[in-house]
Amino acid sequence: MTAFRIGIDLGGTKIEAAALDQGGAMRLRRRIPTPAGDYAGTIAAIAGLVDGLEREIGARASVGIGIPGTIVAATGLVKNANSTWLIGQPLGRDVEAALGRPVRFANDANCFALSEAIDGAGAGQGTVFGVILGTGVGGGIVVGGRIIVGANAIAGEWGHNPLPAPQPDEWPGPSCYCGRSGCIETFLSGPGLAADHQRHRGAALDGRAIAAGAAAGDAVCRATLDRYAERLARALAGAINILDPDAIVLGGGLSSLSHLYDEVPRYWVRHIISDTVVTRLLPPVHGDSSGVRGAAWLWRPEEAG
Numbered sequence: 001m002t003a004f005r006i007g008i009d010l011g012g013t014k015i016e017a018a019a020l021d022q023g024g025a026m027r028l029r030r031r032i033p034t035p036a037g038d039y040a041g042t043i044a045a046i047a048g049l050v051d052g053l054e055r056e057i058g059a060r061a062s063v064g065i066g067i068p069g070t071i072v073a074a075t076g077l078v079k080n081a082n083s084t085w086l087i088g089q090p091l092g093r094d095v096e097a098a099l100g101r102p103v104r105f106a107n108d109a110n111c112f113a114l115s116e117a118i119d120g121a122g123a124g125q126g127t128v129f130g131v132i133l134g135t136g137v138g139g140g141i142v143v144g145g146r147i148i149v150g151a152n153a154i155a156g157e158w159g160h161n162p163l164p165a166p167q168p169d170e171w172p173g174p175s176c177y178c179g180r181s182g183c184i185e186t187f188l189s190g191p192g193l194a195a196d197h198q199r200h201r202g203a204a205l206d207g208r209a210i211a212a213g214a215a216a217g218d219a220v221c222r223a224t225l226d227r228y229a230e231r232l233a234r235a236l237a238g239a240i241n242i243l244d245p246d247a248i249v250l251g252g253g254l255s256s257l258s259h260l261y262d263e264v265p266r267y268w269v270r271h272i273i274s275d276t277v278v279t280r281l282l283p284p285v286h287g288d289s290s291g292v293r294g295a296a297w298l299w300r301p302e303e304a305g
């Protein structure tokens, strides 16, 4: 009998759920709006999704959930979630009670990294650093097919380190919501890219428009993308010098900037303390599906039966 695994990606605007079969193929997928601001409603929505999927597959499944933030092991309470109505809530206990089974939780960036490491761009690589370049900058680390959570549950969260080797016009850098200035996120998030372009040209464009402008021959847009690639190289070199991953997989909206995959490795060599660099920088394979896929993979096939 096939053991199904349900993965849920609990986002700020939508909740996605999918059922993976034993081999990791996605059999069913559902998406509903998040009951934003409504904690009890969020629990009920998760339970409803699991119930609906299990009715269709005709079997009880394991359940893994990716959340924006983390559940603190010592207290069982959610922290660091941008879905603020979850903060301080015993989400794990409440979902387990609603579903009547143990449920595994992980940060959504960790789920992305796990999905890409298991059977995505990083498949077969020993150490994978999954990097989210989107509204924010986050990341997750997977070694040997397992998420590294870390003592403080922040492993891979490089977005609020300072941008390394800042140039005079990058110092002290834009102020960040975290209370610091010049965080990697303030330069490399989608809003960070747009703000950088605006500082240099005075025009408000998003990443997609800047990429389109560069492709059409606009030199100022091209220069913005070059600055972005060079800064990403500096920032990733700092991570490579510590983690030395086999592969770095980019995710989030800015992972679609195709110039990064050639240019960043050209820039990063000068900042990496090795005369040869074999770390690969790769686009994601699963794209938007990585959240649900990685959540489902919090249970191994042999555990789900």
Ligand SMILES: [Zn+2]
Residues within 6 Å of the ligand: 159, 160, 176, 177, 178, 179, 180, 183, 185
């Ligand atoms: Zn910050």
